[in-house]
């Protein structure tokens with residue numbers, strides 16, 4: 001059980017400053033966390049949340065400031081170092097060893113040994129039993145012998161949490177932990193978090209999902225532009241108030257008006273069936289000029305698979321795709337692009353980003369063909385100014401257009417990907433979870449651009465797991481469940497209840 005200290009805080013980060021070339025990422029930031037609480041850390045993309053946590057774990061070295069753990073000044077040199085002192089981080093990109101068992105992952109680097117005369121052996125039995133007991137105490141149904149890489153993301157995450165507990169954690173940091181979890185998995189995560197809290201552990205929780213914050217957080221600290229705005233009891237805030245603190249101004253509407261009236265059919269999909277028998281089957285729909293078609297469903301509904309197939313990234317067994325009434329073959333993204341399609345993928349880390357290249361290159365890489373000038377030389381000036389204009393419109397926060405994209409915050413990298421596909425001037429833009437990981441203010445910018453594209457006659461398919469976004473931005477909402485198209489909702493029919501009903505039809 002972690003000690004309560006005289007100050008009443010288990011962790012104090014005092015006056016932390018950190019700059020990178022061209023940016024002051026943290027400016028005299030103070031964060032104080034009480035034991036046995038869930039402490040949400042909120043702020044727009046690039047506010048400095050991840051940087052602050054990286055300073056805690058010694059991944060970055062702060063320029064000034066102190067870190068005090070249970071009353072004593074500490075300086076960690078690595079995440080492992082912090083872990084041993086009871087401060088752990090549940091990473092979004094899981095850092096386990098996929099080919100080893102769960103028990104080996106939990107005890108990695110401190111395996112229990114047993115002696116036989118002068119010889120020492122790994123005590124597999126103890127490792128197994130200790131892991132089983134740990135899982136049981138946390139109410140996790142995970143077999144210690146299972147291969148880590150074979151578990152779902154949510155179970156792998158649970159293992160990381162179990163590992164933290166086994167180190168007698170007093171502070172556990174979670175940076176956007178729920179972004180790839182289903183609703184049920186998120187509920188399970190919340191149960192684990194509440195359990196940690198009741199054991200006296202402090203959980204620092206970073207998320208852009210407002211509703212989660214009010215479900216789980218006791219206290220909320222808000223950062224803006226590298227500074228700490230303040231710390232509040234969750235009970236004294238409401239959603240609008242929190243947004244105001246984050247963006248530093250009044251936000252009016254959450255969604256811009258989507259005014260356009262859809263025109264003729266641009267894209268028609270008939271009986272599309274994936275080659276993979278476990279994926280989508282017999283999906284038919286159409287998409288009109290100027291229309292935003294939402295695709296709703298639960299995680300696992302095969303929505304991403306469907307749009308990837310439309311973009312030539314997945315094999316199709318049967319079915320037809322028509323663009324402007326003509327049958328087309330889409331066997332590769334190149335085919336798709338030539339028919340006027342663009343795809344913004346949901347997974348910004350896995351696909352699409354060239355970490356070492358500049359924001360300009362990352363923005364323009366899919367549309368260079370349009371900028372071939374005389375003698376087939378690229379017109380760099382035009383590329384640069386076009387890329388800059390798009391990123392300005394999305395309010396991408398970057399020291400310059402020449403900065404390596406890996407140095408941008410997670411949400412700002414996402415914005416660069418959005419601008420990349422806008423730059424290709426697609427007629428049909430497919431957006432898979434376009435605002436995942438993006439802060440409230442920037443969401444509005446993306447919605448505004450979507451509405452404007454629709455007004456200018458472009459068509460948009462938007463896969464989204466966020467109900468308000470589906471309801472606020474779509475002309476029609478098509479719902480998938482377990483790879484089947486279970487219905488399309490429009491007008492008064494488009495309600496949260498109806499979407500859920502269709503999304504769970506076969507569950």
Ligand SMILES: Nc1ncnc2c1ncn2[C@@H]1O[C@H](COP(=O)(O)OP(=O)(O)OP(=O)(O)O)[C@@H](O)[C@H]1O
Pocket residue numbers: 020021023024025043044045046047048049050051052397398399406407408409410411412437
């Ligand atoms: N290694 C780095 N080099 C240069 N700049 C960096 C580096 N790491 C972070 N930054 C900058 O520091 C600022 C804060 O970034 P940080 O990743 O902490 O934001 P965040 O609050 O976690 O945002 P998000 O919600 O988008 O994840 C950003 O302007 C970012 O560009």
Ligand SMILES: [Mg+2]
Pocket residue numbers: 049050051409410411
């Ligand atoms: Mg971050």
